[in-house]
Amino acid sequence: MLPKKTKRPSIITDEISGLIRTRSIIFQDKSITNLLNYTNLNKLINYKIRNEKKKRDQTILESALKKNRAMKFVYIEKREFNHLNLSLLKPDGSMTTTIDEVNEEIKRHYKDLYAGLPLSNDWEKSVKNFETFKDFTLSHILQRIKKIKKKAPGTDGMSFAHYKLASNVLPTALLQRFNTYIHKGFPSLFKEASLILLKKPGNAKLITNTRPIAILQGNYKLFTSMLLDRIRNKIERNLDREQAGFRQRKNTITNTFILKTIMQKTTEFKIPLFIIFIDFKKAFDSIEHSYLFSTLGEMGLSLHEIKIIQELYKDSRMLIPCLRSSSIQIFSSKDVKQ
Incomplete structure (x- = not known):
């Protein structure tokens, strides 16, 4: 059973709130000067929010480790790293x-x-x-x-x-x-x-x-x-038409429909059918x-x-x-x- 939900300390301080309001005003004016101000203000706000989050999260995590608490309990207090x-x-x-x-x-x-x-x-x-x-x-x-x-x-x-x-x-x-x-x-x-x-x-x-x-x-x-x-054109002409994933104006719905039709027809005419699903471990992370x-x-x-x-x-x-x-x-x- 999870503990009662407690109010977490806000990481948005009065200073950060003021900076966010200023940023909203600057965003309305698209001059070059304001663009630079907007960019610098974004960096400052993000920096201050990160610092506040680090202070809060460090306390929560250290406390959880000392008490050997499960992550589901820490989740009530901390939404990041869940x-x-x-x-x-x-x-x-x-x-x-x-x-x-x-x-x-x-x-x-x-x-x-x-x-x-x-x-x-x-x-x-x-x-x-x-x-x-x-x-x-x-x-x-x-x-x-x-x-x-x-x-x-x-x-x-x-x-x-x-x-x-x-x-x-x-x-x-x-x-x-x-x-x-x-x-x-x-x-x-x-x-x-x-x-x-x-x-x-x-x-x-x-x-x-x-x-x-x-x-x-x-x-x-x-x-x-x-x-x-x-x-794109050089790559596309080398790919089989059956390949639907990761291609422009293509999706796997057509392939799924074809597979389903084959399954229905082989069942109807009592033809043996074998389907192989291959799931490569860490497929995109293992290519030399x-x-x-x-x-x-x-x-x-x-x-x-x-x-x-x-x-x-x-x-x-x-x-x-x-x-x-x-x-x-x-x-x-x-x-x-x-």
Whole structure:
């Protein structure tokens, strides 16, 4: 039986409330000066809220560990980190008993998961296209900005509101930057992502029963969406028509209907039918980058296009929010971003 719901101390102080009201007023005026003020105010508000949350959460978690309380009781007081168990099973069979041990177990698991083989250049043998990638255009970036969805911002803090608020000046600046990246590579911060761990069905004490979701930066998502527009046709003509997942203007409803029809007909005419469902363990997290680049070469992508994709994956860093003030840092050398 859960304890009675208690009122949690608010993390929105009077100072933060005042800053939020000021931000609402600034948002109405879309001048360049106010855009800078809006951005700086966003950063300040987020910084102060994070600090207040850390103070509150640290007290709750430390208390829970000392009293050996289950996560369902802590959930009443704390809404964040409800996807993680305070006690995780370690490889040696023992349980974590402190916050530091929980963080260390998370770091060990994901460091091993994303550790790939040393990258070689053998994949270049599969490339048959050596065209130079053309620079992006202003019309292309404007078209893409209009399609930006309201999703969680990454570590750069660029939200849907920023792109809409600065739609008269931001595209030109981004275009210049993106075209520089095409020829000279990407800064390390551009490839930084925040990794959120969601709880999966099963034993909550196993770190393997978590699903990592990467929250990418706004500019990263914008750049890769424009890159996909360029290479989509080359990839599409190499895919079987039966493949419905992860494709534009396709869904799995048609495949489900076909399967259901086959099942009905085989039952009607008493024909033996065998169906195999294959669920690959950590499917997207286990792809070696060399294999990915080699496959793209066989699909007809140019060497320059694959080099751009390789640069996006090279030294990409993921930050996992942990149960203390700092984040766990993981470098990925084996995965496919969805």
